[in-house]
Amino acid sequence: MNASRDIPNNLLESLKSLGLTKYEALVYIGLLRVAGATATEVHETSGVPRASVYPVLDRLVQKELVSVSHTTPKRFDAVPPDQGVENLMRRIESDAESARLALNALYREKGPGARGSQELVWTIYGEENIKTRLAEMFQGAERSVEVLAANDLLEGGVLALLEPVPGSVQVNIVTERSPGERPSRFGIHILPLAAGYDPLSTQGKLLPYERSGVFLVDNARTLLWLGSSGEQPSALYSESPGFVQFVRRHIASVTERARAAAQ
Amino acid sequence: MNASRDIPNNLLESLKSLGLTKYEALVYIGLLRVAGATATEVHETSGVPRASVYPVLDRLVQKELVSVSHTTPKRFDAVPPDQGVENLMRRIESDAESARLALNALYREKGPGARGSQELVWTIYGEENIKTRLAEMFQGAERSVEVLAANDLLEGGVLALLEPVPGSVQVNIVTERSPGERPSRFGIHILPLAAGYDPLSTQGKLLPYERSGVFLVDNARTLLWLGSSGEQPSALYSESPGFVQFVRRHIASVTERARAAAQ
DNA sequence: TAAATGTTGTTGCTAACATAACAACAAGGT
DNA sequence: ACCTTGTTGTTATGTTAGCAACAACATTTA
Numbered sequence: 001m002n003a004s005r006d007i008p009n010n011l012l013e014s015l016k017s018l019g020l021t022k023y024e025a026l027v028y029i030g031l032l033r034v035a036g037a038t039a040t041e042v043h044e045t046s047g048v049p050r051a052s053v054y055p056v057l058d059r060l061v062q063k064e065l066v067s068v069s070h071t072t073p074k075r076f077d078a079v080p081p082d083q084g085v086e087n088l089m090r091r092i093e094s095d096a097e098s099a100r101l102a103l104n105a106l107y108r109e110k111g112p113g114a115r116g117s118q119e120l121v122w123t124i125y126g127e128e129n130i131k132t133r134l135a136e137m138f139q140g141a142e143r144s145v146e147v148l149a150a151n152d153l154l155e156g157g158v159l160a161l162l163e164p165v166p167g168s169v170q171v172n173i174v175t176e177r178s179p180g181e182r183p184s185r186f187g188i189h190i191l192p193l194a195a196g197y198d199p200l201s202t203q204g205k206l207l208p209y210e211r212s213g214v215f216l217v218d219n220a221r222t223l224l225w226l227g228s229s230g231e232q233p234s235a236l237y238s239e240s241p242g243f244v245q246f247v248r249r250h251i252a253s254v255t256e257r258a259r260a261a262a263q
Numbered sequence: 264m265n266a267s268r269d270i271p272n273n274l275l276e277s278l279k280s281l282g283l284t285k286y287e288a289l290v291y292i293g294l295l296r297v298a299g300a301t302a303t304e305v306h307e308t309s310g311v312p313r314a315s316v317y318p319v320l321d322r323l324v325q326k327e328l329v330s331v332s333h334t335t336p337k338r339f340d341a342v343p344p345d346q347g348v349e350n351l352m353r354r355i356e357s358d359a360e361s362a363r364l365a366l367n368a369l370y371r372e373k374g375p376g377a378r379g380s381q382e383l384v385w386t387i388y389g390e391e392n393i394k395t396r397l398a399e400m401f402q403g404a405e406r407s408v409e410v411l412a413a414n415d416l417l418e419g420g421v422l423a424l425l426e427p428v429p430g431s432v433q434v435n436i437v438t439e440r441s442p443g444e445r446p447s448r449f450g451i452h453i454l455p456l457a458a459g460y461d462p463l464s465t466q467g468k469l470l471p472y473e474r475s476g477v478f479l480v481d482n483a484r485t486l487l488w489l490g491s492s493g494e495q496p497s498a499l500y501s502e503s504p505g506f507v508q509f510v511r512r513h514i515a516s517v518t519e520r521a522r523a524a525a526q
Numbered sequence: 527t528a529a530a531t532g533t534t535g536t537t538g539c540t541a542a543c544a545t546a547a548c549a550a551c552a553a554g555g556t
Numbered sequence: 557a558c559c560t561t562g563t564t565g566t567t568a569t570g571t572t573a574g575c576a577a578c579a580a581c582a583t584t585t586a
Contacts (some may be wrong), residue, residue, distance in 0.1 A: 011365045014358035017282055021542065032370045036383065040563070044435035049544055054565070064389035070499070072551095073564060081366035083395055089359050090391070095277035096352050102274045103344035107295045120299065120334050128353070132346055182288050235334070303530070309575065312577055317532065336531055337582080 018088045019063075023048050025236070028065055038073045056252045065086065081188040121238040130225060131234040135161045137217045147227035147249050149213025153225065174255055214247060222247040281351045282326075286311050286319045291328055294341035301336045303391060326351065348507060384501040393498040398424045401482045409514050410436040410477025418489065437518055441450070485510040 007029060015025035024044075029047030031037060039057065043050040057076055064087040069075040079087065123131050138145060138161055145165060149158065154175060164172060211227025219247045222244050224236040238244065270292060278288035286309075293309030302320065305505060306313040320339055322421050323329045327350040332338040342350065387393050401408060401424055408428060412421060417438060428434060474490025487499040501507065 014362035068385040100348045120332040162331035
């Protein structure tokens with residue numbers, strides 16, 4: 001009767017992103033609670049119009065989410081959730097794999113020609129993308145790596161990205177003084193304090209570096225990790241000499257202040 | 264100019280099932296071959312109307328598939344395929360997991376009440392679903408298991424499902440005489456031959472059991488694996504006494520014939 | 527001025543959603 | 557037998573939402 005209005009809305013969204021429509025999701029959910037139901041029962045427990053139930057059930061059968069009985073009237077049963085979700089994911093993963101292959105083929109066939117114009121500043125969205133870019137930067141380091149970052153960032157996986165940096169490269173890390181002391185193996189100078197910076201300096205208030213950081217490699221490539229307070233983080237990446245110069249000065253300034261405060 | 268009409272159609276489909284629209288897929292593909300392109304260049308290489316390119320690029324940035332420069336005009340770059348596909352899959356897998364949890368919660372809260380009316384014959388679609396049901400049947404076996412199946416089926420994973428059957432259960436397997444002899448540990452009788460059955464018997468032609476089989480557990484539950492010649496296999500499952508009786512006779516008949524021919 | 531950029535709004539199209547109506551059939555009662 | 561009553565499965569038809577495609581415009585750059 002009252003069907004089931006208590007379905008978490010995000011469940012419907014999740015199922016949609018697995019390739020189901022709203023009705024398909026509702027019917028499947030309804031079937032999970034009734035076992036061998038007739039089309040009309042499905043209609044009642046799912047809230048989906050009775051006439052729409054038939055094509056929807058057909059699609060669900062095709063998607064291997066429900067099984068049908070050979071009676072009149074037909075009865076339907078849902079595949080258990082674990083199994084059902086796995087069935088859906090199998091298709092998607094197969095698509096993902098074939099797409100990955102096809103895209104890589106297209107991607108390689110263009111060589112590194114027209115290398116991403118070095119004069120630009122790029123924005124990168126998503127923590128994974130930022131970390132990937134950082135890893136590339138660190139791996140390509142030949143002389144120096146400067147890191148000016150909040151400690152939560154460093155411990156959030158960034159420190160691990162520094163592993164592949166060759167020992168011949170000078171690595172400087174500036175972060176707040178924090179409990180998690182991390183004197184990693186290669187020659188790293190850790191300067192305490194220097195967590196923030198004067199905003200418009202009404203007082204000497206220090207603006208904290210929350211989930212953000214500045215990275216500079218070989219004085220040639222730089223990345224600004226902007227810890228978006230709201231949701232997904234973003235970053236600026238650039239090889240532009242002017243921008244690099246600016247970042248260099250910034251790091252120098254903060255480092256200086258940190259060194260002074262440390263005394 | 265001529266853009267890229269040589270895009271494999273299934274690539275577009277694959278990307279769609281990863282949550283992209285047609286335009287999003289085209290633009291991303293186009294960007295993979297141009298590196299830092301302007302919106303107009305994206306329009307040219309992707310074939311997407313110029314005006315539509317802007318909202319599409321916005322969406323792609325949100326989905327962490329492209330990065331943007333801070334120049335005028337803006338320039339866009341694609342995340343490498345491996346990374347991009349992974350970014351898409353991360354979301355989907357997270358949705359799958361939360362859906363799985365929510366569905367299981369709903370699923371459990373109904374107990375095995377109204378147990379799937381035993382008088383019915385159910386059809387099950389998809390090899391995975393069939394195997395899962397078979398596994399359940401075998402695990403619940405208490406006295407006997409009868410298997411009458413083509414050898415390709417057995418070696419295709421069905422034989423492995425028999426592992427959990429307790430040693431006290433009598434297991435009979437009938438299959439064609441095939442090279443892959445498999446005298447598994449517990450007491451299994453393997454009768455050679457008996458691969459087929461007379462159709463309407465114009466001659467003694469044997470109808471081969473291709474990708475199909477008959478399974479009977481405790482003389483109470485039975486499953487017919489119908490090796491659909493075309494695509495995905497289907498199966499009939501039943502606990503109906505009448506249907507079980509029929510299958511029992513069928514197995515007896517074929518077994519008899521096999522035994523006779525073996526002599 | 528000319529060309530290109532970025533934005534806005536309109537229209538068309540398609541799949542999904544939603545409702546209504548219908549023929550076929552099976553009770554069940556008079 | 558007949559006529560209800562109710563259910564099943566199907567078909568037709570209208571609505572909505574999201575994306576696709578186009579046209580027009582203000583703004584910038586050269």
